[in-house]
Amino acid sequence: MNIDLTDTTSGRINAALVRARRAMGSPAVGMVLTLVIVTDEGSHYDALKAASDASKEHPSRILVVVRRPGRSPRDRAMARLDAEVRVGGETGTGETVLLRLHGELANHAHSVVLPLLLPDAPVVLWWPADPPEYPSKDPLGALAQRRITDAAETEDPVAALRGRAASYAPGDTDLAWTRVTLWRSVLAAALDQKQARVTRAVVEGEEYNPSSELLALWLADRLGVPVERVLSGGPGITAVRLATEEGDICLERGDGSLATLSVPGQPDRSVALHRRSTAELIAEELRRLDPDETYAGAVRFGLDRLVRGQVAQVEAVEAAQAQAQAEAARAPGGEQAPPQIVVHPDKERMARATAARLITAIVDAQAARGRAHVALTGGRGGNALLAALAQAPGRSGVDWSRVDLWWGDERFLPEGDPDRNHTQAREAVLDALPLEPSRVHPMPAGDGPHGDDVDAAAEAYAAELAAAAGESGPGGGTGGDGTGGAVPAFDVLLLGLGPDTHVASLFPGHPAVRETGRTVVGVRRAPKPPPTRISLTLPALRAAREVWLLAAGEDKAEAAADALTAGDPARTPAAGARGHERTLWILDEKAAARLPESVRS
């Protein structure tokens, strides 16, 4: 049963809960705790789904707090509470109240929540993202016995762990820690069985993976030996090696699901170590409400006391294999990757997360091939990403002198014109990065050596790409049918999505979108100003290893839905933009709003 309450109070919500219970014929007995989730409008659905699944094991009252402080001074000055009370149905034996706190009330969530807590039952607070700096001192956090954060859901997970260590109070925990429970139990059992003295340890796992850091910290804290943290290609944690006087104890998991445990003198064993869902992690956390001393010891051990190792050998081998496969796929007739979709709550978070993703992709490409080729896009999405890149915490970890920057399209205007994609990119980030000037490849300007001859300018850019493709050796991608020149295999090619489904400057129905022989074309009479442009062609876009399509905002929702369901690139150019290894659609909630369920799932 659902009851919607507008402009309400905690008292009326309590009365509605009683009413709903009576109507359902089920008294509020048997509920073991109150779980308070502090989230935002975009993420509350996923968090609530995970909590509802977890509450099947622990019947709970779930209070979801969504703060909506308002944008204008007038909105901020008012105070209103709306609520949705749900009893029965998907909530099982538990009950859920979704609380929307508008205006000034957003700053007083604790006074709304306090009267709604189950009497004499423990309180668990969960921030799926954006926790306060000091969870135990937060007015809502102070109401709880247990406070759950998730370092994996932050821009800089390692920095987040440092924050958790500094603010730790008994009752704090983090889902990045819960994710290592199975690893810890298998390793502890192996050590119990073997009884050998460990002299050093290595933890291999993805970069920006806080669970790998916590596992390494736990080993260092418990074993009192040097522990090396080595980066691998993931997913998640990929291996733990414990050196003992009798040989290495190894727990290796290459696929995120099944691990192999090797103990000296024993046959290898397979161990199920799958990456668990958020619902499973929350269920585990709800099982134990006492302070977790082991977590305290690990998180406070000190990240700087871990030894930072080189990229794992295994990753180099895997990268070589992946490269060989990708090269095979790029041969004429090679495969294009089907679209994958990532949805972020809003355009700001989308830009920040994509900047972090881009940094990782560049570092990975450089580790595998020594350099990275990235093709940039103009437009709102592209510029927001570049602005986020300028602020991204990981940007200093990139060797920018080994990055080649290209453009997917350009407005054919004089050098420095504010409408040129190159000018906008320079202002957003390029001037602030230590790039090697000879590796920045803007498309020619309308007042350059080719004058106003856009075809000659396009040809010159095609020649520059072909030269770089030659330098890249066998990794270079072929554009067109193989006769029209080559382009480097862009490690990441970024594309904005136009509301009419155009990508780069390839517009629906325009002759440029049908080009198959050339890699770069001059575009005249574009439907979007300015009318004269230069663009990579679809075959050149499709030579990329990874194509990332960016779309944020309501005005992109229809285009995204069309492109992800349409077949003819001549009418829906974005449908034709695919990479060999990955085609990634990166959307915000608004742009994803019209995707059919079949595409989203």
Ligand SMILES: O=C1O[C@H](COP(=O)(O)O)[C@@H](O)[C@H](O)[C@H]1O
């Ligand atoms: O004109 C252009 O538009 C597209 C999309 O831009 P947006 O502002 O609608 O996101 C962009 O991808 C392209 O590079 C640019 O030249």
